[in-house]
Amino acid sequence: MERHVARPLTMPPQPHGGRPAPDPFAATGPALRWGVVSTGKIAHTVTAQLARLEDARLQAVSSRDATKATAFATQYGFRASYGGAGGYEALAADPEVDVVYVATPHGQHHAVAGAMLRAxxxxxxxxxxxxxAAEAEDLAGLARERGLFLMEAVWTRFLPTYVAAMDVLESGELGPVRYVQADMGFMAERDPRTRLWAPVDGGGALLDLAVYPLCWVIGALGLPxxxxAAGNVNKDGVDELCALALTHAGGAHSQVVVSFVSDSTRRARIVGTEGYLETGPSLSRPDGFTVVKGAxxxxxxxxxxxxxxxxxxREVTRGVQAGLHESPAMPLAHTLASMRLFDEVRRQVGVRYPNDVA
Ligand SMILES: NC(=O)c1ccc[n+]([C@@H]2O[C@H](COP(=O)([O-])OP(=O)(O)OC[C@H]3O[C@@H](n4cnc5c(N)ncnc54)[C@H](OP(=O)(O)O)[C@@H]3O)[C@@H](O)[C@H]2O)c1
Incomplete structure (x- = not known):
């Protein structure tokens, strides 16, 4: 079977999950100096892991709040911190920063990532x-013009479990894949002040969650x-649940459900002519998968x-060290196609954001 998602740069084949995964912390080249924008939840989680890479230097962090920037820098050992209005612009101007991790809500990604690429x-x-999609195309254009590495943080594509599942599909043992079902959801606390529910931050289940089921859909069937699409939109115009029926080349189909209003199964099922592969929970970080062929x-x-x-x-580090401009395993073409898909789903479901132009 054709492989729709390239193997990560440092990951050997994992056809049955038998091999030990490579050590993601081991250096693969000269050290990169990192900047981090935001001191929010995921910034903390990812920075703690970034600090463990042998070839990562924590150079600078920025926050809207100078006190938070300083505290974050002290906690993880960044050499510089930039806070307050103009914080991320100051980080962009820091000549000691090679690569920046942007961890603000999605509503700010275009402005912040654009500033970093221009710098x-x-x-x-x-x-x-x-x-x-227009914002995404603008960022991709900036990176291409300037010959810079740019990647969306779809971390699930680099996990050994996912790579092993893709290797099983590539082996052809399930036969041609006819359909994929995948869902991702949880009961999100209804607080309109949080990014999940705020239109200005790009709130809604689609933008927050769809990359996870789509990771499995695109890996098994390629781009739709x-x-x-159908969905439920709340009084603030934010989607609580979206159900997508997707078509793929060769007559294959996929179904994706994302939800802030259900305790979802968080599994993917990839069904071929000879059998199926089902992930364990959770969809984003499964502890394994089962291959079923008849009995x-x-x-x-x-x-x-x-x-x-x-x-x-490790993928970003290896990509930059190798002089690449994007990750073969998470190429910009996949990001741009997903963003165009989200625009279309939002049109069908009736979700508009302040960032929408027309
Ligand atoms: N990969 C994953 O597993 C994963 C998990 C969770 C979230 N995410 C993604 O990461 C991004 C951040 O999510 P999060 O859960 O970390 O959010 P969060 O806890 O609300 O943190 C976001 C941070 O962004 C900064 N920020 C800058 N401009 C902002 C603005 N206008 N409004 C609010 N915050 C602003 C703030 O940090 P300062 O106060 O320091 O400026 C804030 O703490 C989202 O795009 C989300 O989809 C990814």
Missing amino acids: GKHVLVEKAFAIT TGVR ARRSAEFELTDAPYAFQL
């Missing part, structure tokens, strides 16, 4: 990459060719690492 930094942008079942189990984000950090 000549390589950039890793949290998901969702942007609010609109069409979509029919035969085989399970592959993986130790859950305490540093799941380190694999994507």
Whole structure:
């Protein structure tokens, strides 16, 4: 079977999950000097893992709040901190920063990542990459013009479990894949002040969660060719639940559900002519998968690492060290196609953001 998602740069084949995964912390080249924008939840989680990479130097952090910037810098050992209005612009101007991790809410990704690219930094942008496809195309254009590395932080594509599942598909043992079902959701606390529910931050289940089921859909079937979407939109115009029926080349289909209003199964099922592969929970960080062919079942189990984000950090590091402009495993073409898909889903479901132009 054709492989739709390239293997990560440092990950050897993992057909049945039997191999030990490579150590994501081991240096693969000269050290990179990192900047981090935001001191929010995911910035803390990812920075703690970044600090463990042998070839990462924590250079600078920025925050809207100078006190938080200083505290974050002290906690992780950054050499510089920039706070208050103009904080991220000051980080962009720091000549000692090579690569920046942007971990603000999605509503700010375009402005912040754009400033970093214009200043000549390589950039890793949290998901969702942007609010609109137009914003995403603008960022991709900036990176291409300047020859910089740019990647959306879809960390799940770099996990050994996912790579092993893709290797099983590539082996052809399931036959041609006919459909994929994947869902991701949780009961999100209804607080309109939080980024999950705020239109200005790109709130809604689609932008927050769809990259996770799509990771499995795109890995198994490639990019979708069409979509029919339905969903529930709350009084603030934010989607609580979206159900996507996607078509793919060769007559294959996929179904994706994302939700802030259900305790979802958080599994993916990839179904071929000869059998199916089903992930364990959770969809974003499964502990393994089962391959079922008639009466035969085989399970592959993986130790859950305490540093799941380190694999994507290794990909960015290796990509920059190798002079690449994007990751073969998470190429900009996939990000741009996903953002165009989200625009279309939002059009069908009726979600508009302040960032929408027309
Ligand atoms: N990869 C993953 O597993 C994962 C998990 C969670 C979230 N995410 C993504 O990461 C991004 C941040 O999520 P989070 O959960 O870390 O959010 P969060 O806890 O609300 O933190 C976001 C931080 O961004 C900064 N910020 C800058 N401009 C802002 C603005 N206008 N409004 C609010 N905050 C602003 C703030 O830090 P300062 O106060 O320091 O400026 C804030 O603490 C989102 O795009 C989300 O989708 C990814």
